[in-house]
Amino acid sequence: MSKAMVVAGVMSGTSADGVDVALCRIAPGAGDAPLRVKLIGHAAFGYPKALRAAVLAAMDARAMSVADMSRLNWRLGEVYADAVEAAAKQFGVKLGLVGCHGQTVYHQGAASRFLGSEVRCTWQIGEASVIAERLRVPVVSDFRPADLAASGQGAPLVPMLDYVMFRSATVSRVLQNLGGIANLTAIPAGASEESVMAFDTGPANMVIDGCMVRLFGRGYDRGGAVARRGRVIDAVVERVLRQKYFSALPPKSCGREEFGDTFVERFLAMCRKAGATDADVVATATTLTARSIVEAYERFVWGHLGQTAPLATRIEYVVAGGGAKNETLMQMLRDGLEPLGVKVRLMEELGIPAQAKEGVGFALLAWLSWFGLPGNIPSATGAKRAVVLGKVTRG
Missing domain, CATH: 3.30.420.40 (ATPase, nucleotide binding domain)
Known part of the structure; x- marks a missing residue:
């Protein structure tokens, strides 16, 4: 199977203002360039006002019930699927893979004591199964936990x-x-x-x-x-x-x-x-x-x-x-x-639009994960070793 692939990188950042989709063609390189990453196109989609308010509320756990958090997870999956579908149509590409970072609602890179043990944790929401089913392509999501499990901060991953x-x-x-x-x-x-x-x-x-x-x-x-x-x-x-x-x-x-x-x-x-x-x-x-x-x-x-x-x-x-x-x-x-x-x-x-960069980054991480290659840089995150990032949901 060819390792060349069109990958959509999906990013919604801590500002919680919307979704960026970067469509990339990624393939193995040669010589000093082990990978070739080419940006095909970038599209940005703002969150509706009510959705943004819900996302910001989710970042304060005291303000949202477990039921509403679950509903928001699934609603964001729909929003991400809509955004990727629209971007792929806009640029006329056939996707092979989606890398979706999700919306961070909590991130604690340093360990603290909880229920008798030292715990690091992170939580990104946006149901990958919804994206995979809608687009019928594999989705790599939840990139940060593997680095945390290896004693890293789970961030930054764009390096x-x-x-x-x-x-x-x-x-x-x-x-x-x-x-x-x-x-x-x-x-x-x-x-x-x-x-x-x-x-x-x-x-x-x-x-x-x-x-x-x-x-x-x-x-x-x-x-x-x-x-x-x-x-x-x-x-x-x-x-x-x-x-x-x-x-x-x-x-x-x-x-x-x-x-x-x-x-x-x-x-x-x-x-x-x-x-x-x-x-x-x-x-x-x-x-x-x-x-x-x-x-x-x-x-x-x-x-x-x-x-x-x-x-x-x-x-x-x-x-x-x-x-x-x-x-x-x-x-x-x-x-x-x-x-x-x-x-x-x-x-x-x-050569990369400023707003597209993180989307391109998660497209690359998804490609690496799909082929079983590490995506973190331990000197950046503090992890004890390089690990394969993300969880795969097959379309």
């Missing part, structure tokens, strides 16, 4: 794509994704897989969006316009950046458990106490994202690149995700990173 597609013999690259959470992959020039560093730097859009919803009744700050007219409350940013997460050594991961609704309410209270206007709050949240990324680069990444590749090597900082459309945030990143000798670029410049 495998970063390594396969973007490593270079002459350029060190940092691939930064700005979804709800900000995560990066650092690939030194000429890197082996063992030299890849990856971790979540903290919030990207999550806190900004949370403030926008509460203060302006809008889901996000389009183009960073609100932040641009606000005043940054530096004391609040400094106080937040003293939280233990930001200084903890990689590998590490975070989510709504650290930077969701509870954090946003506390952040708003700090800003109000400092006399912030509504626009000031959003400017301060945007600065928090930018500063946490720049400080993570200075604290953890810069030295890693210097140890594993010549410091004279050119360093590119490539940004993807919805936050790349926030012009104020992007300017803050340039202002913080470029004085360090880093060239900031957009993912589109490397």
Whole structure:
């Protein structure tokens, strides 16, 4: 059987704003390129307002019954099937496989005591059986648990794509994704897989969006316009950046458990106490994202690149995700990173639309899983070994 295959990668991130479908042609490569991944097309589908509200409620277990959680799991399966079906029709392709990440409702990468034992856990919903039955193709889903079972954080998983597609013999690259959470992959020039560093730097859009919803009744700050007219409350940013997460050594991961609704309410209270206007709050949240990324680069990444590749090597900082459309945030990143000798670029410049990247990543992971190949990078997740990710539901 040929290993070349058209795969749909389906991603709905921590911002819970909708579904991205990336259609890819994936095949074995040759020589230094062990795999060939080509993006055929990308389509985005927003969640209906009521569905998004239900998804956000599911991220707070106190607000949803077990029955409604089960119903939401199945409803999301229908939504994902609709999205993949529409994308395949739009681009005129015949699918061989679907890789569906699902919607994360809880993720705890670090172990904590529960019922007498140390437990790590993660939960992504969106019933794969619905997708497989509707599309009559196999579906690989639930990618994170295998890495957790191998003592990893279960995140980040996109570094495998970063390594396969973007490593270079002459350029060190940092691939930064700005979804709800900000995560990066650092690939030194000429890197082996063992030299890849990856971790979540903290919030990207999550806190900004949370403030926008509460203060302006809008889901996000389009183009960073609100932040641009606000005043940054530096004391609040400094106080937040003293939280233990930001200084903890990689590998590490975070989510709504650290930077969701509870954090946003506390952040708003700090800003109000400092006399912030509504626009000031959003400017301060945007600065928090930018500063946490720049400080993570200075604290953890810069030295890693210097140890594993010549410091004279050119360093590119490539940004993807919805936050790349926030012009104020992007300017803050340039202002913080470029004085360090880093060239900031957009993912589109490397041939992948910013919003499509994570979908492409889960298409690749699905292909690897289907052929029994590992999909995690232990140096990124902290797992004790490389493992095959995901569970297969046959269509």
